Amino acid sequence: MLVAACSKDEQGRPDHMPEWMEQDVTFEADGLTLHGTYRHRPGDTPGPAALLISESGNTDRNGDNQVAGPIGNMRQLADLLTGHEIATLRYDKVGTGRTGLGPFAQRPQDVVSAVYTAGAVAALAFLAGQPASDPARLSVYALGEGTVHALALAGDTTPGAPKVHSLGLFQPLPGRYLDIITNRVKADGSPETVVTWAAAVEQIRTAGTVPDDLPDGLGAIVNKNNVKAVVEADKIDPLALAAAVPAGTPVLLTCSDADSQARCDAEQPLIAALAHTELTVVELEGVNHVLRDDPTDNIANYAKQDPLSPQLVTALDGFVGE
Incomplete structure:
Protein backbone atom coordinates (compact mmCIF):
# COMPACT_ATOMS: atom_id res chain seq x y z
CA MET A 1 0.00 0.00 0.00
CA LEU A 2 1.30 3.46 -0.92
CA VAL A 3 0.70 6.52 1.25
CA ALA A 4 0.69 9.81 -0.61
CA ALA A 5 3.53 12.15 0.17
CA CYS A 6 2.98 15.84 0.77
CA SER A 7 3.90 18.25 -1.99
CA LYS A 8 7.01 20.34 -2.03
CA ASP A 9 5.01 23.45 -1.16
CA GLU A 10 3.69 21.78 2.00
CA GLN A 11 6.84 20.13 3.32
CA GLY A 12 9.67 21.49 1.21
CA ARG A 13 10.68 18.08 -0.18
CA PRO A 14 11.84 17.60 -3.76
CA ASP A 15 9.13 16.50 -6.17
CA HIS A 16 10.98 13.31 -7.12
CA MET A 17 10.94 11.79 -3.60
CA PRO A 18 9.04 8.47 -3.61
CA GLU A 19 5.79 7.99 -1.77
CA TRP A 20 5.59 6.26 1.58
CA MET A 21 4.83 2.55 1.71
CA GLU A 22 2.68 0.78 4.29
CA GLN A 23 3.99 -2.75 4.51
CA ASP A 24 2.45 -5.62 6.47
CA VAL A 25 5.27 -7.24 8.45
CA THR A 26 5.76 -9.98 11.04
CA PHE A 27 8.36 -10.65 13.71
CA GLU A 28 8.77 -13.19 16.49
CA ALA A 29 8.74 -12.84 20.27
CA ASP A 30 9.22 -16.01 22.31
CA GLY A 31 7.25 -18.19 19.88
CA LEU A 32 4.54 -15.59 19.21
CA THR A 33 4.27 -14.13 15.71
CA LEU A 34 3.34 -10.46 15.89
CA HIS A 35 1.83 -8.61 12.94
CA GLY A 36 2.37 -4.95 12.26
CA THR A 37 2.45 -2.07 9.81
CA TYR A 38 5.83 -0.68 8.80
CA ARG A 39 5.50 2.69 7.09
CA HIS A 40 8.62 3.89 5.28
CA ARG A 41 9.97 5.22 2.03
CA PRO A 42 11.18 2.65 -0.51
CA GLY A 43 14.91 2.14 -0.59
CA ASP A 44 17.61 1.73 2.00
CA THR A 45 18.59 5.31 2.85
CA PRO A 46 18.76 5.37 6.67
CA GLY A 47 16.59 7.89 8.48
CA PRO A 48 14.75 8.40 11.77
CA ALA A 49 12.26 5.71 12.77
CA ALA A 50 9.74 5.38 15.59
CA LEU A 51 8.07 2.44 17.31
CA LEU A 52 4.47 3.08 18.37
CA ILE A 53 3.09 1.15 21.36
CA SER A 54 -0.65 1.29 21.96
CA GLU A 55 -2.69 1.31 25.15
CA SER A 56 -3.28 -1.65 27.46
CA GLY A 57 -5.75 -4.45 26.98
CA ASN A 58 -7.28 -5.43 23.64
CA THR A 59 -5.92 -2.45 21.72
CA ASP A 60 -4.44 -3.11 18.29
CA ARG A 61 -1.84 -1.43 16.09
CA ASN A 62 -4.18 1.43 15.16
CA GLY A 63 -5.39 2.09 18.70
CA ASP A 64 -8.71 0.31 18.02
CA ASN A 65 -10.15 -1.37 21.09
CA GLN A 66 -12.66 -4.20 21.45
CA VAL A 67 -14.55 -2.22 24.10
CA ALA A 68 -14.37 1.36 22.82
CA GLY A 69 -14.38 0.57 19.08
CA PRO A 70 -12.33 1.90 16.15
CA ILE A 71 -10.38 4.65 17.90
CA GLY A 72 -7.58 5.01 15.33
CA ASN A 73 -5.37 7.34 17.35
CA MET A 74 -2.17 5.36 16.82
CA ARG A 75 -2.71 5.42 13.05
CA GLN A 76 -3.17 9.19 13.34
CA LEU A 77 0.07 9.41 15.30
CA ALA A 78 1.82 7.53 12.50
CA ASP A 79 0.35 10.02 10.03
CA LEU A 80 1.70 12.89 12.11
CA LEU A 81 5.20 11.41 12.22
CA THR A 82 5.11 10.76 8.48
CA GLY A 83 4.82 14.51 8.07
CA HIS A 84 8.13 14.80 9.92
CA GLU A 85 9.85 12.26 7.62
CA ILE A 86 9.91 9.60 10.34
CA ALA A 87 9.33 5.94 9.48
CA THR A 88 7.03 4.10 11.89
CA LEU A 89 6.22 0.61 13.08
CA ARG A 90 2.93 -0.07 14.86
CA TYR A 91 1.84 -3.59 15.72
CA ASP A 92 -0.96 -5.80 17.03
CA LYS A 93 -0.06 -6.83 20.56
CA VAL A 94 -0.75 -10.34 21.83
CA GLY A 95 -4.49 -11.00 21.83
CA THR A 96 -5.31 -8.33 19.25
CA GLY A 97 -5.69 -7.99 15.49
CA ARG A 98 -3.89 -10.47 13.27
CA THR A 99 -1.49 -11.42 16.06
CA GLY A 100 -4.13 -13.04 18.24
CA LEU A 101 -3.14 -15.26 21.15
CA GLY A 102 -0.93 -17.66 19.21
CA PRO A 103 0.66 -20.12 21.65
CA PHE A 104 -1.33 -18.54 24.50
CA ALA A 105 -4.71 -19.62 23.08
CA GLN A 106 -4.96 -22.50 25.55
CA ARG A 107 -3.45 -20.56 28.44
CA PRO A 108 -4.63 -16.92 28.18
CA GLN A 109 -3.96 -16.45 31.90
CA ASP A 110 -0.26 -16.50 31.04
CA VAL A 111 -0.55 -13.30 29.03
CA VAL A 112 1.07 -11.02 31.60
CA SER A 113 3.02 -7.79 31.35
CA ALA A 114 6.28 -9.54 30.53
CA VAL A 115 4.69 -10.93 27.35
CA TYR A 116 3.82 -7.40 26.21
CA THR A 117 7.33 -6.20 27.02
CA ALA A 118 8.82 -9.10 25.03
CA GLY A 119 6.67 -8.05 22.08
CA ALA A 120 7.92 -4.48 22.35
CA VAL A 121 11.54 -5.68 22.50
CA ALA A 122 11.03 -7.75 19.35
CA ALA A 123 9.31 -4.85 17.60
CA LEU A 124 12.15 -2.44 18.32
CA ALA A 125 14.73 -4.98 17.18
CA PHE A 126 12.80 -5.47 13.93
CA LEU A 127 12.60 -1.71 13.34
CA ALA A 128 16.27 -1.21 14.14
CA GLY A 129 17.20 -3.91 11.64
CA GLN A 130 15.53 -2.26 8.66
CA PRO A 131 17.81 -0.63 6.06
CA ALA A 132 15.73 2.57 6.23
CA SER A 133 16.30 2.90 10.00
CA ASP A 134 19.16 4.97 11.34
CA PRO A 135 20.14 3.16 14.58
CA ALA A 136 21.18 6.49 16.09
CA ARG A 137 17.72 7.99 15.56
CA LEU A 138 15.29 5.43 16.99
CA SER A 139 12.42 6.74 19.07
CA VAL A 140 9.53 5.12 20.94
CA TYR A 141 6.09 6.70 21.39
CA ALA A 142 3.56 5.05 23.67
CA LEU A 143 0.17 5.71 25.26
CA GLY A 144 -1.10 4.81 28.73
CA GLU A 145 0.09 1.42 29.95
CA GLY A 146 2.15 1.11 26.79
CA THR A 147 4.52 3.67 28.31
CA VAL A 148 5.90 1.15 30.82
CA HIS A 149 7.14 -0.95 27.92
CA ALA A 150 8.59 2.14 26.26
CA LEU A 151 10.47 2.97 29.47
CA ALA A 152 11.72 -0.61 29.67
CA LEU A 153 13.09 -0.33 26.12
CA ALA A 154 14.86 2.94 26.88
CA GLY A 155 16.54 1.48 29.96
CA ASP A 156 17.42 -1.88 28.39
CA THR A 157 21.10 -2.64 28.96
CA THR A 158 21.02 -6.09 27.35
CA PRO A 159 24.04 -6.50 25.04
CA GLY A 160 23.01 -5.72 21.48
CA ALA A 161 19.73 -4.02 22.47
CA PRO A 162 18.94 -1.05 20.19
CA LYS A 163 19.55 2.32 21.80
CA VAL A 164 16.47 4.49 22.16
CA HIS A 165 17.31 8.06 21.18
CA SER A 166 14.07 9.68 22.40
CA LEU A 167 10.78 8.85 24.13
CA GLY A 168 7.21 10.08 23.81
CA LEU A 169 5.17 9.19 26.91
CA PHE A 170 1.53 10.11 26.33
CA GLN A 171 -0.66 10.01 29.46
CA PRO A 172 1.70 7.50 31.13
CA LEU A 173 1.01 5.27 34.12
CA PRO A 174 2.22 7.32 37.10
CA GLY A 175 2.81 4.42 39.51
CA ARG A 176 2.23 0.76 40.28
CA TYR A 177 -1.03 -0.64 38.95
CA VAL A 231 -0.11 -9.38 40.12
CA GLU A 232 2.51 -9.26 37.36
CA ALA A 233 1.48 -5.78 36.20
CA ASP A 234 1.62 -4.50 39.77
CA LYS A 235 5.22 -5.66 40.13
CA ILE A 236 6.25 -3.07 37.55
CA ASP A 237 7.24 0.25 39.05
CA PRO A 238 7.27 3.01 36.41
CA LEU A 239 9.37 5.17 38.73
CA ALA A 240 12.15 2.57 38.78
CA LEU A 241 11.93 2.21 34.99
CA ALA A 242 12.12 5.98 34.62
CA ALA A 243 15.20 6.15 36.82
CA ALA A 244 16.92 3.67 34.47
CA VAL A 245 16.43 5.82 31.36
CA PRO A 246 19.87 7.15 30.35
CA ALA A 247 20.62 10.69 31.43
CA GLY A 248 20.05 13.30 28.76
CA THR A 249 17.53 11.24 26.77
CA PRO A 250 14.98 13.57 25.16
CA VAL A 251 11.57 12.73 26.69
CA LEU A 252 8.16 14.23 25.94
CA LEU A 253 5.56 13.55 28.66
CA THR A 254 1.94 14.64 28.43
CA CYS A 255 -0.75 14.72 31.09
CA SER A 256 -4.24 16.22 31.08
CA ASP A 257 -6.71 17.78 33.48
CA ALA A 258 -9.46 15.79 31.71
CA ASP A 259 -7.82 12.37 31.90
CA SER A 260 -8.60 10.60 35.16
CA GLN A 261 -5.86 8.08 34.37
CA ALA A 262 -3.12 10.68 33.89
CA ARG A 263 -3.89 13.92 35.68
CA CYS A 264 -0.89 16.18 35.99
CA ASP A 265 -0.81 16.19 39.79
CA ALA A 266 -0.68 12.38 39.81
CA GLU A 267 2.22 12.40 37.32
CA GLN A 268 4.54 14.43 39.55
CA PRO A 269 6.43 11.41 41.01
CA LEU A 270 7.10 10.11 37.50
CA ILE A 271 8.14 13.56 36.35
CA ALA A 272 10.58 13.75 39.26
CA ALA A 273 11.96 10.31 38.38
CA LEU A 274 12.71 11.59 34.87
CA ALA A 275 14.45 14.76 36.06
CA HIS A 276 17.84 13.45 34.88
CA THR A 277 16.58 13.24 31.29
CA GLU A 278 16.03 16.05 28.82
CA LEU A 279 12.37 16.21 29.82
CA THR A 280 9.58 18.24 28.26
CA VAL A 281 6.28 18.14 30.18
CA VAL A 282 3.13 19.33 28.40
CA GLU A 283 0.02 19.86 30.51
CA LEU A 284 -2.93 19.40 28.18
CA GLU A 285 -6.31 20.99 28.87
CA GLY A 286 -9.58 19.24 28.06
CA VAL A 287 -7.81 16.38 26.27
CA ASN A 288 -9.09 12.85 26.85
CA HIS A 289 -7.13 9.64 27.30
CA VAL A 290 -7.03 8.89 23.57
CA LEU A 291 -5.43 12.29 22.88
CA ARG A 292 -8.43 14.15 21.49
CA ASP A 293 -10.23 17.26 22.65
CA ASP A 294 -13.02 16.08 24.95
CA PRO A 295 -13.12 17.41 28.51
CA THR A 296 -15.64 14.70 29.49
CA ASP A 297 -13.20 11.87 28.67
CA ASN A 298 -16.28 9.77 27.97
CA ILE A 299 -15.35 6.37 26.56
CA ALA A 300 -18.44 6.56 24.34
CA ASN A 301 -16.68 9.36 22.41
CA TYR A 302 -13.40 7.52 21.84
CA ALA A 303 -14.45 6.05 18.48
CA LYS A 304 -15.73 9.29 16.94
CA GLN A 305 -12.59 9.51 14.78
CA ASP A 306 -11.93 13.13 15.74
CA PRO A 307 -8.46 14.47 14.95
CA LEU A 308 -5.73 14.40 17.54
CA SER A 309 -5.83 17.43 19.82
CA PRO A 310 -4.07 20.46 18.31
CA GLN A 311 -2.36 20.83 21.70
CA LEU A 312 -0.76 17.41 21.26
CA VAL A 313 0.14 18.11 17.64
CA THR A 314 1.88 21.35 18.61
CA ALA A 315 3.77 19.62 21.42
CA LEU A 316 4.93 16.80 19.16
CA ASP A 317 5.86 19.16 16.35
CA GLY A 318 8.09 21.07 18.75
CA PHE A 319 9.61 17.93 20.27
CA VAL A 320 10.43 16.29 16.95
CA GLY A 321 11.77 19.56 15.55
CA GLU A 322 14.31 20.05 18.30
Whole structure:
Protein backbone atom coordinates (compact mmCIF):
# COMPACT_ATOMS: atom_id res chain seq x y z
CA MET A 1 0.00 0.00 0.00
CA LEU A 2 1.30 3.46 -0.92
CA VAL A 3 0.70 6.52 1.25
CA ALA A 4 0.69 9.81 -0.61
CA ALA A 5 3.53 12.15 0.17
CA CYS A 6 2.98 15.84 0.77
CA SER A 7 3.90 18.25 -1.99
CA LYS A 8 7.01 20.34 -2.03
CA ASP A 9 5.01 23.45 -1.16
CA GLU A 10 3.69 21.78 2.00
CA GLN A 11 6.84 20.13 3.32
CA GLY A 12 9.67 21.49 1.21
CA ARG A 13 10.68 18.08 -0.18
CA PRO A 14 11.84 17.60 -3.76
CA ASP A 15 9.13 16.50 -6.17
CA HIS A 16 10.98 13.31 -7.12
CA MET A 17 10.94 11.79 -3.60
CA PRO A 18 9.04 8.47 -3.61
CA GLU A 19 5.79 7.99 -1.77
CA TRP A 20 5.59 6.26 1.58
CA MET A 21 4.83 2.55 1.71
CA GLU A 22 2.68 0.78 4.29
CA GLN A 23 3.99 -2.75 4.51
CA ASP A 24 2.45 -5.62 6.47
CA VAL A 25 5.27 -7.24 8.45
CA THR A 26 5.76 -9.98 11.04
CA PHE A 27 8.36 -10.65 13.71
CA GLU A 28 8.77 -13.19 16.49
CA ALA A 29 8.74 -12.84 20.27
CA ASP A 30 9.22 -16.01 22.31
CA GLY A 31 7.25 -18.19 19.88
CA LEU A 32 4.54 -15.59 19.21
CA THR A 33 4.27 -14.13 15.71
CA LEU A 34 3.34 -10.46 15.89
CA HIS A 35 1.83 -8.61 12.94
CA GLY A 36 2.37 -4.95 12.26
CA THR A 37 2.45 -2.07 9.81
CA TYR A 38 5.83 -0.68 8.80
CA ARG A 39 5.50 2.69 7.09
CA HIS A 40 8.62 3.89 5.28
CA ARG A 41 9.97 5.22 2.03
CA PRO A 42 11.18 2.65 -0.51
CA GLY A 43 14.91 2.14 -0.59
CA ASP A 44 17.61 1.73 2.00
CA THR A 45 18.59 5.31 2.85
CA PRO A 46 18.76 5.37 6.67
CA GLY A 47 16.59 7.89 8.48
CA PRO A 48 14.75 8.40 11.77
CA ALA A 49 12.26 5.71 12.77
CA ALA A 50 9.74 5.38 15.59
CA LEU A 51 8.07 2.44 17.31
CA LEU A 52 4.47 3.08 18.37
CA ILE A 53 3.09 1.15 21.36
CA SER A 54 -0.65 1.29 21.96
CA GLU A 55 -2.69 1.31 25.15
CA SER A 56 -3.28 -1.65 27.46
CA GLY A 57 -5.75 -4.45 26.98
CA ASN A 58 -7.28 -5.43 23.64
CA THR A 59 -5.92 -2.45 21.72
CA ASP A 60 -4.44 -3.11 18.29
CA ARG A 61 -1.84 -1.43 16.09
CA ASN A 62 -4.18 1.43 15.16
CA GLY A 63 -5.39 2.09 18.70
CA ASP A 64 -8.71 0.31 18.02
CA ASN A 65 -10.15 -1.37 21.09
CA GLN A 66 -12.66 -4.20 21.45
CA VAL A 67 -14.55 -2.22 24.10
CA ALA A 68 -14.37 1.36 22.82
CA GLY A 69 -14.38 0.57 19.08
CA PRO A 70 -12.33 1.90 16.15
CA ILE A 71 -10.38 4.65 17.90
CA GLY A 72 -7.58 5.01 15.33
CA ASN A 73 -5.37 7.34 17.35
CA MET A 74 -2.17 5.36 16.82
CA ARG A 75 -2.71 5.42 13.05
CA GLN A 76 -3.17 9.19 13.34
CA LEU A 77 0.07 9.41 15.30
CA ALA A 78 1.82 7.53 12.50
CA ASP A 79 0.35 10.02 10.03
CA LEU A 80 1.70 12.89 12.11
CA LEU A 81 5.20 11.41 12.22
CA THR A 82 5.11 10.76 8.48
CA GLY A 83 4.82 14.51 8.07
CA HIS A 84 8.13 14.80 9.92
CA GLU A 85 9.85 12.26 7.62
CA ILE A 86 9.91 9.60 10.34
CA ALA A 87 9.33 5.94 9.48
CA THR A 88 7.03 4.10 11.89
CA LEU A 89 6.22 0.61 13.08
CA ARG A 90 2.93 -0.07 14.86
CA TYR A 91 1.84 -3.59 15.72
CA ASP A 92 -0.96 -5.80 17.03
CA LYS A 93 -0.06 -6.83 20.56
CA VAL A 94 -0.75 -10.34 21.83
CA GLY A 95 -4.49 -11.00 21.83
CA THR A 96 -5.31 -8.33 19.25
CA GLY A 97 -5.69 -7.99 15.49
CA ARG A 98 -3.89 -10.47 13.27
CA THR A 99 -1.49 -11.42 16.06
CA GLY A 100 -4.13 -13.04 18.24
CA LEU A 101 -3.14 -15.26 21.15
CA GLY A 102 -0.93 -17.66 19.21
CA PRO A 103 0.66 -20.12 21.65
CA PHE A 104 -1.33 -18.54 24.50
CA ALA A 105 -4.71 -19.62 23.08
CA GLN A 106 -4.96 -22.50 25.55
CA ARG A 107 -3.45 -20.56 28.44
CA PRO A 108 -4.63 -16.92 28.18
CA GLN A 109 -3.96 -16.45 31.90
CA ASP A 110 -0.26 -16.50 31.04
CA VAL A 111 -0.55 -13.30 29.03
CA VAL A 112 1.07 -11.02 31.60
CA SER A 113 3.02 -7.79 31.35
CA ALA A 114 6.28 -9.54 30.53
CA VAL A 115 4.69 -10.93 27.35
CA TYR A 116 3.82 -7.40 26.21
CA THR A 117 7.33 -6.20 27.02
CA ALA A 118 8.82 -9.10 25.03
CA GLY A 119 6.67 -8.05 22.08
CA ALA A 120 7.92 -4.48 22.35
CA VAL A 121 11.54 -5.68 22.50
CA ALA A 122 11.03 -7.75 19.35
CA ALA A 123 9.31 -4.85 17.60
CA LEU A 124 12.15 -2.44 18.32
CA ALA A 125 14.73 -4.98 17.18
CA PHE A 126 12.80 -5.47 13.93
CA LEU A 127 12.60 -1.71 13.34
CA ALA A 128 16.27 -1.21 14.14
CA GLY A 129 17.20 -3.91 11.64
CA GLN A 130 15.53 -2.26 8.66
CA PRO A 131 17.81 -0.63 6.06
CA ALA A 132 15.73 2.57 6.23
CA SER A 133 16.30 2.90 10.00
CA ASP A 134 19.16 4.97 11.34
CA PRO A 135 20.14 3.16 14.58
CA ALA A 136 21.18 6.49 16.09
CA ARG A 137 17.72 7.99 15.56
CA LEU A 138 15.29 5.43 16.99
CA SER A 139 12.42 6.74 19.07
CA VAL A 140 9.53 5.12 20.94
CA TYR A 141 6.09 6.70 21.39
CA ALA A 142 3.56 5.05 23.67
CA LEU A 143 0.17 5.71 25.26
CA GLY A 144 -1.10 4.81 28.73
CA GLU A 145 0.09 1.42 29.95
CA GLY A 146 2.15 1.11 26.79
CA THR A 147 4.52 3.67 28.31
CA VAL A 148 5.90 1.15 30.82
CA HIS A 149 7.14 -0.95 27.92
CA ALA A 150 8.59 2.14 26.26
CA LEU A 151 10.47 2.97 29.47
CA ALA A 152 11.72 -0.61 29.67
CA LEU A 153 13.09 -0.33 26.12
CA ALA A 154 14.86 2.94 26.88
CA GLY A 155 16.54 1.48 29.96
CA ASP A 156 17.42 -1.88 28.39
CA THR A 157 21.10 -2.64 28.96
CA THR A 158 21.02 -6.09 27.35
CA PRO A 159 24.04 -6.50 25.04
CA GLY A 160 23.01 -5.72 21.48
CA ALA A 161 19.73 -4.02 22.47
CA PRO A 162 18.94 -1.05 20.19
CA LYS A 163 19.55 2.32 21.80
CA VAL A 164 16.47 4.49 22.16
CA HIS A 165 17.31 8.06 21.18
CA SER A 166 14.07 9.68 22.40
CA LEU A 167 10.78 8.85 24.13
CA GLY A 168 7.21 10.08 23.81
CA LEU A 169 5.17 9.19 26.91
CA PHE A 170 1.53 10.11 26.33
CA GLN A 171 -0.66 10.01 29.46
CA PRO A 172 1.70 7.50 31.13
CA LEU A 173 1.01 5.27 34.12
CA PRO A 174 2.22 7.32 37.10
CA GLY A 175 2.81 4.42 39.51
CA ARG A 176 2.23 0.76 40.28
CA TYR A 177 -1.03 -0.64 38.95
CA LEU A 178 -2.77 -1.36 42.25
CA ASP A 179 -1.63 1.94 43.73
CA ILE A 180 -3.30 3.77 40.84
CA ILE A 181 -6.56 1.89 41.48
CA THR A 182 -6.26 2.64 45.19
CA ASN A 183 -6.02 6.36 44.53
CA ARG A 184 -9.19 6.20 42.42
CA VAL A 185 -11.03 4.26 45.13
CA LYS A 186 -9.96 6.81 47.75
CA ALA A 187 -11.23 9.63 45.56
CA ASP A 188 -14.59 8.10 44.62
CA GLY A 189 -15.39 5.26 47.01
CA SER A 190 -17.11 5.11 50.37
CA PRO A 191 -15.02 4.61 53.52
CA GLU A 192 -16.20 1.00 53.64
CA THR A 193 -15.09 0.44 50.03
CA VAL A 194 -11.68 1.97 50.75
CA VAL A 195 -11.13 -0.41 53.68
CA THR A 196 -12.32 -3.43 51.70
CA TRP A 197 -10.11 -2.55 48.75
CA ALA A 198 -7.05 -1.98 50.94
CA ALA A 199 -7.47 -5.47 52.38
CA ALA A 200 -7.88 -6.89 48.87
CA VAL A 201 -4.66 -5.23 47.70
CA GLU A 202 -2.79 -6.77 50.61
CA GLN A 203 -4.21 -10.20 49.73
CA ILE A 204 -3.36 -9.82 46.06
CA ARG A 205 0.21 -8.76 46.76
CA THR A 206 0.97 -11.34 49.45
CA ALA A 207 -1.06 -14.37 48.40
CA GLY A 208 -1.72 -13.78 44.71
CA THR A 209 -5.46 -14.30 45.23
CA VAL A 210 -8.46 -12.00 45.26
CA PRO A 211 -11.69 -11.90 47.32
CA ASP A 212 -14.81 -13.03 45.46
CA ASP A 213 -17.05 -10.22 46.71
CA LEU A 214 -15.32 -6.94 45.87
CA PRO A 215 -17.83 -4.04 45.90
CA ASP A 216 -18.63 -1.18 43.54
CA GLY A 217 -17.48 -2.81 40.32
CA LEU A 218 -13.96 -3.52 41.59
CA GLY A 219 -14.46 -7.16 40.73
CA ALA A 220 -14.39 -6.15 37.06
CA ILE A 221 -10.89 -4.71 37.58
CA VAL A 222 -9.41 -7.72 39.35
CA ASN A 223 -10.94 -11.18 39.72
CA LYS A 224 -9.89 -14.82 39.78
CA ASN A 225 -9.63 -14.89 35.97
CA ASN A 226 -7.16 -12.02 35.67
CA VAL A 227 -5.47 -11.86 39.07
CA LYS A 228 -2.26 -13.42 37.73
CA ALA A 229 -1.94 -10.66 35.13
CA VAL A 230 -2.76 -8.01 37.74
CA VAL A 231 -0.11 -9.38 40.12
CA GLU A 232 2.51 -9.26 37.36
CA ALA A 233 1.48 -5.78 36.20
CA ASP A 234 1.62 -4.50 39.77
CA LYS A 235 5.22 -5.66 40.13
CA ILE A 236 6.25 -3.07 37.55
CA ASP A 237 7.24 0.25 39.05
CA PRO A 238 7.27 3.01 36.41
CA LEU A 239 9.37 5.17 38.73
CA ALA A 240 12.15 2.57 38.78
CA LEU A 241 11.93 2.21 34.99
CA ALA A 242 12.12 5.98 34.62
CA ALA A 243 15.20 6.15 36.82
CA ALA A 244 16.92 3.67 34.47
CA VAL A 245 16.43 5.82 31.36
CA PRO A 246 19.87 7.15 30.35
CA ALA A 247 20.62 10.69 31.43
CA GLY A 248 20.05 13.30 28.76
CA THR A 249 17.53 11.24 26.77
CA PRO A 250 14.98 13.57 25.16
CA VAL A 251 11.57 12.73 26.69
CA LEU A 252 8.16 14.23 25.94
CA LEU A 253 5.56 13.55 28.66
CA THR A 254 1.94 14.64 28.43
CA CYS A 255 -0.75 14.72 31.09
CA SER A 256 -4.24 16.22 31.08
CA ASP A 257 -6.71 17.78 33.48
CA ALA A 258 -9.46 15.79 31.71
CA ASP A 259 -7.82 12.37 31.90
CA SER A 260 -8.60 10.60 35.16
CA GLN A 261 -5.86 8.08 34.37
CA ALA A 262 -3.12 10.68 33.89
CA ARG A 263 -3.89 13.92 35.68
CA CYS A 264 -0.89 16.18 35.99
CA ASP A 265 -0.81 16.19 39.79
CA ALA A 266 -0.68 12.38 39.81
CA GLU A 267 2.22 12.40 37.32
CA GLN A 268 4.54 14.43 39.55
CA PRO A 269 6.43 11.41 41.01
CA LEU A 270 7.10 10.11 37.50
CA ILE A 271 8.14 13.56 36.35
CA ALA A 272 10.58 13.75 39.26
CA ALA A 273 11.96 10.31 38.38
CA LEU A 274 12.71 11.59 34.87
CA ALA A 275 14.45 14.76 36.06
CA HIS A 276 17.84 13.45 34.88
CA THR A 277 16.58 13.24 31.29
CA GLU A 278 16.03 16.05 28.82
CA LEU A 279 12.37 16.21 29.82
CA THR A 280 9.58 18.24 28.26
CA VAL A 281 6.28 18.14 30.18
CA VAL A 282 3.13 19.33 28.40
CA GLU A 283 0.02 19.86 30.51
CA LEU A 284 -2.93 19.40 28.18
CA GLU A 285 -6.31 20.99 28.87
CA GLY A 286 -9.58 19.24 28.06
CA VAL A 287 -7.81 16.38 26.27
CA ASN A 288 -9.09 12.85 26.85
CA HIS A 289 -7.13 9.64 27.30
CA VAL A 290 -7.03 8.89 23.57
CA LEU A 291 -5.43 12.29 22.88
CA ARG A 292 -8.43 14.15 21.49
CA ASP A 293 -10.23 17.26 22.65
CA ASP A 294 -13.02 16.08 24.95
CA PRO A 295 -13.12 17.41 28.51
CA THR A 296 -15.64 14.70 29.49
CA ASP A 297 -13.20 11.87 28.67
CA ASN A 298 -16.28 9.77 27.97
CA ILE A 299 -15.35 6.37 26.56
CA ALA A 300 -18.44 6.56 24.34
CA ASN A 301 -16.68 9.36 22.41
CA TYR A 302 -13.40 7.52 21.84
CA ALA A 303 -14.45 6.05 18.48
CA LYS A 304 -15.73 9.29 16.94
CA GLN A 305 -12.59 9.51 14.78
CA ASP A 306 -11.93 13.13 15.74
CA PRO A 307 -8.46 14.47 14.95
CA LEU A 308 -5.73 14.40 17.54
CA SER A 309 -5.83 17.43 19.82
CA PRO A 310 -4.07 20.46 18.31
CA GLN A 311 -2.36 20.83 21.70
CA LEU A 312 -0.76 17.41 21.26
CA VAL A 313 0.14 18.11 17.64
CA THR A 314 1.88 21.35 18.61
CA ALA A 315 3.77 19.62 21.42
CA LEU A 316 4.93 16.80 19.16
CA ASP A 317 5.86 19.16 16.35
CA GLY A 318 8.09 21.07 18.75
CA PHE A 319 9.61 17.93 20.27
CA VAL A 320 10.43 16.29 16.95
CA GLY A 321 11.77 19.56 15.55
CA GLU A 322 14.31 20.05 18.30
